Amino acid sequence: MPTDPVLRELTARQLDAWLPGALQRSRRATLAVAGAPSDAETPEAAVRAVGAAGAGLRGRRLTVLVLADGTEELPARLGAAEAELPTEVAVHLVPGDHTRLPVALKAAGAAGAPLLTVVDWGKEGPLLNAYGREGSPSCTPAGAGGPPVEGAEGTGLSRAVLAAAASGRPAELLVVADTPVRAALTERFPLVAEVEWVPADGAPPRLVAFATGSDRGLDAFKAGLWEVAGQLGGRLRDPADPTAVPLAATTDPDPAPLGRELLAELARSGPRTVTELRRHTLTATGYRSADAVRAVTGLLDAGAARRDPEHGRLGGDVVIHAGASPSAWSGS
Structure with missing residues (x-):
């Protein structure tokens, strides 16, 4: 070899x-x-x-x-x-x-x-x-x-x-x-x-x-x-999804696919902290933890997720809940 x-x-x-x-x-x-x-x-x-x-x-x-x-x-x-x-x-x-x-x-x-x-x-x-x-x-x-x-x-x-x-x-x-x-x-x-x-x-x-x-x-x-x-x-x-389009390792990847995956994780497991969503991103997807923060921010901005507490820095202990309308997240 x-x-x-x-x-x-x-x-x-x-x-x-x-x-x-x-x-x-x-x-x-x-x-x-x-x-x-x-x-x-x-x-x-x-x-x-x-x-x-x-x-x-x-x-x-x-x-x-x-x-x-x-x-x-x-x-x-x-x-x-x-x-x-x-x-x-x-x-x-x-x-x-x-x-x-x-x-x-x-x-x-x-x-x-x-x-x-x-x-x-x-x-x-x-x-x-x-x-x-x-x-x-x-x-x-x-x-x-x-x-x-x-x-x-x-x-x-x-x-x-x-x-x-x-x-x-x-x-x-x-x-x-x-x-x-x-x-x-x-x-x-x-x-x-x-x-x-x-x-x-x-x-x-x-x-x-x-x-x-x-x-x-x-x-x-x-x-x-x-x-x-x-x-x-x-x-x-992701080896579990061989039909997926391979992810290009760019400096600014599209957050939409990861956002959909994080919404699916919230639906499966219930509310998760930002730290837990970052860990899920690292272990279950091809993305980096920094990409998780960008994707969560996009979900919040689109109304597809909500946070607790509602205001302040998006730190690791902030809890993320799936929003009432997950279809709001389509990426840009």
Whole structure:
């Protein structure tokens, strides 16, 4: 599988957002990167992004684990990148794919400290191979990686791999895949976003997912995703609605589709705070949290929703109710 530029660029941006907070929270942290076979660029980009952190690493310890197979040039490229790193960073190349994560993370002592894991699942996604079609556990792990569902092709993602990726305090997981991963990730992480990436060149879409326990981390992921989409010309779509028109990552997206989705959420779940609607936007749509505020403002202006309290700043604790006339919201 060739290098995935989406994963490469997202990894660098997520590191920029994750690393300062991780090193402020703890004196040690771990980054684990398991790219696709023959992908040397994503691990190298991750190591170079670590080096850009510079002075923030003083007095801290960062372990970088690179799980890879099938590329002869990777050791030399990693060695050149590692030579520019401060002594506080240790880079370890581990032969194998993501199924080796439990062993590698245990050996590195990653549990209990900040952990960011970056993985390309490839075509053998966890729902089909380790969780069944509905995402419910359908096998008992054995060994480091755990077995796939009986009769399924490929090795997939085991519960042991997910448990290892979730062992950090806190833990975050960035994934690109060819099959849905949300149902598997929600077993271990409270906040999960999954977006379909539609390439500009007509190549088959891929799924990009991020799992975390932090609203701030989720916000940073979406901001980085939009930056990469703008840079590479990709478009974003809700995997649950493959017939929808892909969303262009512009600086000023049309708020109408998101406004309709937020009205539907209010109808399903009842009144929600602005914070809850922003979280719903991050986890259930391709939009960013800032887009949610714009969409809610549009709903209020159109009379399709009302707020409590009625006046003042539209802060996170303001409660939004569906208005008497949802059809008033048509966008502009």
